[in-house]
Amino acid sequence: MLLAADVGNTNVVFALFDGREIRARWRIATDPRRTGDEYAVWLLQLLEIEGFKREDITQLIVGSVVPRAIHNLTVLAEKYFGMTPLIAGEGAADWGISVDVDQPRSLGTDRALNTIAAHAKYEGDLIVVDFGTATTFDAVDFTGAYKGGIICPGLNLSLDALVGNTAKLPRIAIEAPRSHSVIGTNTEDQMLIGVFWGYVAMMEGLIARMRAEIGRPAKVVATGGLAILFDEHTDIFDHVDTDLTLDGLAILAERATK
Template sequence: MLLAIDAGNTNVVFALVEARRIVARWRIATDPRRTADEYAVWLSQLLQLEGFDRSQVHGVIVATVVPRALHNLQVLASKYFATEAVIAGSPAAPWGFSIDVAEPQSLGADRAVNTIAAHALHRGDLIVIDFGTATTFDVSDFSGAYKGGIIAPGINLSLDALVTAAAKLPRIAIEAPATTSVIGRDTISQMHIGIFWGYIAMIEGLVTRLKAEIGRPSKVIATGGLATLFEKQTNVFDHIEPDLTIQGLAMMWENTHIAA
């Protein structure tokens, strides 16, 4: 089996993949100081709870947007899984598509992997929205070339900034308001409306502008943990792919080993 690791700014996701099927997944808070030994103790216990053993893992692939976390993940692969980790975007596992932007090297690994998976699963011009620490909008054309995108604060960051800066505002859960009304009658309901419906308005507005600029029919693919939160409240998404990054890593692994 393949161990695919997606190291993001907030969480590191570990997934066991067999024939592109995700058979188990776990996440842990991102901490660049966490050692390979700490990862191994935590992961070994979770593997056992799910009925797996470390010896069943024959390959490791990593995508990370946290450079300081990479070394310990590489040590984890070599020390505890007896294999060298394949790093997404490295010479051993190149992206394999055109990056048509001013600074190609600045494209985040997660966004590149999402582009690979999205085009393997869906044809045509695509807009991939990833709801993570930041909410990113990535545009790729029908050939699979990456054309650019948008980076916006994630909804949790927006809420944190609001609560931190306004002393009298309480922390609230991120959830759909009880009604579709956008006239709040108390502080809590007004915050829910501002955060939730304000975020949907941003998504819909940016997608409308992106589609107008692309000038061709485009599919909107949503991924990330919060994608399902908005799914029932807007018709802007054509497809929800919760595991797009992990799927992309599994595809990269296959392509790397077929090429080898």
């Protein structure tokens, strides 16, 4: 079985694959200082709780947007699973896609993985929206080439900036407003309208502009933690695929084996 580690700026998600099927997944806060031993204490117990043994792991792949975290995950793989992990974007796990931008090496690991998985799972031109610490919009053409995109502050970052730089605005939960009105009658409602419906308007506007620039019909694939929440309040998404980045890791690992 394949153990995939998706290292984001906020969380590390481990997923256990049997072929392309995810059998289990676990999440831990990203901390580049966390040692391989600390990962092992946590992860080996979770494997046992789910009914798996460390011997069930035959391959391990790491995709990381936090370069400092790769070393300790490599220690985890070598010391506790007896293997050298694949590193997404390197060696046998090279992207294998065209990256048609000014600085191809600057493409984030998560965005490359999303490109690979989206092209494998959905046909035609695509716009991939990933709700992470930052929200990214990526254009993937019908050949699977990465054509560029947009980086925006994530919803949590936007809210943190709003609350952290004002004296009286309170911390609010990120949720859908109770009504569709965009005229709030109290401070909390006005903040939520600004954050939530403002974000929806931004998404719809940017996607419309991207579609116009692409010049061909383009499906929109949404992934990341807030994709499901926003999908309930806009019809802009054609597909919501919360496992897109993990699936990209599984596809890379499969290619490396072949």
